[in-house]
Amino acid sequence: MIRVMLVDDHAVVRAGLRIILETQHDIRVVGEASTGEECLASVGRLAPDLVVVDLAMGEGMGGIETIQRLRGEWPGIQALVFTTYDTDADIVRAVDAGAIGYVLKDAAPAEIYAAVRAGARGERVLSPPVASRILEQLQRPQLTLTPREAQILELLASGVGNKELSRQLFISEATVKTHLAHVYEKLGVDGRGAAIAVATQRGIIRNQRAQ
The missing domain is CATH 3.40.50.2300 (Response regulator)
Known part of the structure; x- marks a missing residue:
């Protein structure tokens, strides 16, 4: 049983x-x-x-x-x-x-x-x-965000700024910016707003408004 x-x-x-x-x-x-x-x-x-x-x-x-x-x-x-x-x-x-x-x-x-x-x-x-x-x-690893990158993007989508994000994750703001640069490159965008929109559309992060 x-x-x-x-x-x-x-x-x-x-x-x-x-x-x-x-x-x-x-x-x-x-x-x-x-x-x-x-x-x-x-x-x-x-x-x-x-x-x-x-x-x-x-x-x-x-x-x-x-x-x-x-x-x-x-x-x-x-x-x-x-x-x-x-x-x-x-x-x-x-x-x-x-x-x-x-x-x-x-x-x-x-x-x-x-x-x-x-x-x-x-x-x-x-x-x-x-x-x-x-x-x-697995088929497109170069386009896949790491768990940390996805976490950072989801926190940004919820309204958390760089300074607060670095405090929550115990990393420097410079590290946050480095992660974001990698995210923008992988998603083919040039800013956080576009990154959030594309990541939401692809199901990488949640649609914050729908929650």
Whole structure:
């Protein structure tokens, strides 16, 4: 029996996912949490094999930090991302944090069942659109932003200036400018506004206005 914990700040999402998963004889939902903090406080007691976690959970700890701490404190418990976000930056950060898989919320039930089973076995699993995006990166590595470049561009898109960005990332403003120069070259633009627009269009960073 695969023991699963659901972590999402929307009760209706958790309820729907629970209903879908519990139609399967080999999957049991052993607990739910609406925040990363709540997840970490109860995961040791619930002892799931797999935690299905969203990336954006309102105030408090986000999905990436939740996954990092979960994998650090309970390395035997796998984390599967279940989210609407499919940008390069989100995918890379989730995998770097230790997620075993990345599934989009518009996935069919059969895909979700397969992802949960594979993730619980410790096998990497990606939704087809996510896998396609990663394959595209591998085929065009010269056009792919590094995780740091994508992070810097996404922070700039949210309104953070160079000085604040350097403070948050513990790097100098000169280093920020160097990263931006590389970003502009890769995207074929000559300024941050154009870079943000192109990166949003290509799905490299999130559309800040749509959030």
